Amino acid sequence: MLHRIADRIAAEAIELAVLGVRDNGTEFSMALKAEPGSAAGTFRYYAEALDKVAGEVAPTAPDVLGLVQRMPVGVVGAIVPWNFPLMIGAWKLAPALAMGNSVVLKPAETASLTLLRLAEICSECGLPDGVLNVVTGSGAEAGAALAASNGVDVLAFTGSGATGRKLLEASARSNLKRCYLELGGKSPNIVFADAPDLAKAAKVSAAGIFRNSGQVCIAGSRLLVEASVHDEFAELLQAEAEALRVGDPLDLKTHVGAVNSEEQLRRNLSFMDMARAEGGQVITGGHRILEDTGGTYMSPAIVTHVAQDHALFQREVFGPVLAVTRFETEAEALNLANATDFGLAAGVWTANLSRAHRMVAGIRAGVVHVNTYGGSDNTVPLGGVGQSGNGHDKSLHALDKYTDLKTAWIQL
Template identity: 90%
Template sequence: MAAARAAFEDGRWSRLAPAARKKVLHKIADRIEAEALSLAVLGVRDNGTEMGMALKAEPGSAAGTFRYYAEALDKVAGEVAPTAPDVLGLVQRAPVGVVGAIVPWNFPLMIGAWKLAPALAMGNSVVLKPAETASLSLLRLAEICAECGLPDGVLNVVTGAGAETGAALAESMGVDVLAFTGSGGTGRKLLEASARSNLKRCYLELGGKSPNIVFADAPDLRHAAKVSAAGIFRNSGQVCVAGSRLLVEASVHDEFVAMLINEAEALRVGDPLDLGNHIGAVNSEDQLRRNLSFMDMARAEGGQVVTGGNRILQESGGTYMAPTIVTHVARDHALFQREVFGPVLSVTKFETEEQALALANGTDFGLAAGVWTANLSRAHRMVAGIRAGVVHVNTYGGADNTVPLGGVGQSGNGHDKSLHALDKYVDLKTAWIQL
């Protein structure tokens, strides 16, 4: 933190011309692309994501993110206020100083880039803490940044346990903004630490329990089933925006669930470095035990596990779980309300659009959602009515850097991606000049 503060105060990066910062960020993007395969393998060794997805979601996304903010940084200007003729009012965007970033294990390089690239683009210094179980790709990214000309001290990647390293960032008087992606419990601790220290701004992306709503008039039910299966089972369900609550109109419920079962059972689960497998490993033994504990709760509450629900044993060992679908899940069930962060899909039947909307909004979360319908008016009504930061219509996932990602309710605050992410890493400064 001292190194980041020194680098910021002496202006080696913060006062560098925008064109010079742009050049460095483009070099970083180029190097990430050049090392994409090795970076993806580093990540897969850490977190078990299937290789096909890891290659696109990790280095592929990270390179695009650095390039997006490289191009954006000199397009974001200050303002001239409409004041009286004898006064000049200027609104400047100034870097905040030192940014602390704490990122999770599921997509460390992608989510790390969502924090790093806009913060660096605006001239800040960064101290980044990876998750305990997934640091290899971010440590290599730090080396890449140095090799591409990012000055010493501007980016610092520090490993360690959340209770020690993360707490040090949260409680520091020298960190101006804290950006975090992870659990709600940790997010609350970060807010408490901010209150105890310097009231640093905290931007928290805290996951979700995202509804995926299928109406009987969906344009193509089979396609919807295929995309919905990917929306919950890719990366073993370890995706913040995963469509983990399926809400299906009663008239097509049985048909659609049968399609989903076929999709789930066709997925090959195994060694994430084997390109013949569709789904890789669960991140850790602890996470797998948590996933399986939800099966006991689901059955106790009347849910029916129609496929999966078990650990898949491999000769090589490892932590693998079968894609799981649980039907007859009611609104008050744990599987409806609590985030599993595993390959577990709960299914709930609805009769009317109003009931679907009430069920969609029936949790404390509000990160993402999906709606499948051929009725344009209904699609707009659902987008307006669902409390979520992202609502997909006749698709699920895949939004790029041009649009923001953020949640409402207990899914957090602030936004990653898009030009709106830059707002987290600047202070507005007014100059009021008498002419």
């Protein structure tokens, strides 16, 4: 059944991508791959994985048989954000179904169309009524009801830290359901002077923060650059940012689509005001554009001279705004990388293999990219530490969230 669902998602990929773009403004070229493309792959991955997951036989005394079995948790509540609803919804739905659970899934208020269509696809593929339920509504009503329900056994959430805290409180007040929270980040992208290709690093780093208008949880929103190449790299990065075409997300020539909503755009622009007030230097972008279209578009912004105590260094914008900070030594770079409460992702650009390993070991983050930014697939987990949350989506490790362990102790 999971294979059939994957096939249907792939067959309707263009329609699903357009449906999602109309909801959240992601540029079509990215949406096609990241939404239906990723979702179909996720369903296929767990379709293949589910019969490879077995229990255990414990090394007990000879007259005892100890069995450890994986059991479905029961009902999974999933609350997903608006930036990549189909992709993130599949990350939670596919492994939960694979382990034998039922799911109640709540999309974001501003991006529910693709997940409603996914519910129809699942039904058309033979998933029994009631196994998947997509419930729209506001977080304050539908989301809060899901979090407070005694009938929900596990809650899986991707979104803001403020909402994550409310979900934990609701769990404590209700049935102590397990809560797995992916809460975003303020991810450092570190460029050393010995990076193998500064031009490539600038191009990839620009994509790592500006794609989908910066509305990506792992976006490399803090750029840390070694002082000796700071000015050169800033110029390369500025050229990359200014070459990006911002506009209609359904235009195939567009590189960067729309900001999700007026509210999000106002938030982005307020961070630009804070950056200027704190001494940051805006070298490009940072203002509303194409206002005559009626859309919510923002020019990619690069702010240099961002100090560790600045709001732009510490707080997640979730928009096309890059904070640039220079460093002198490897130790300083590591300290700056770890100088926020978040710990979701990071990037390191260096030709020194030993340094790369030291940085991977030292950076507090769930994923560290080396000489690239943003690459992964279903074989590796995605999750964070600190205030970026707990638990993991993707990979076989995601299955742990949706199973309980049961021990059978059998006297022979």
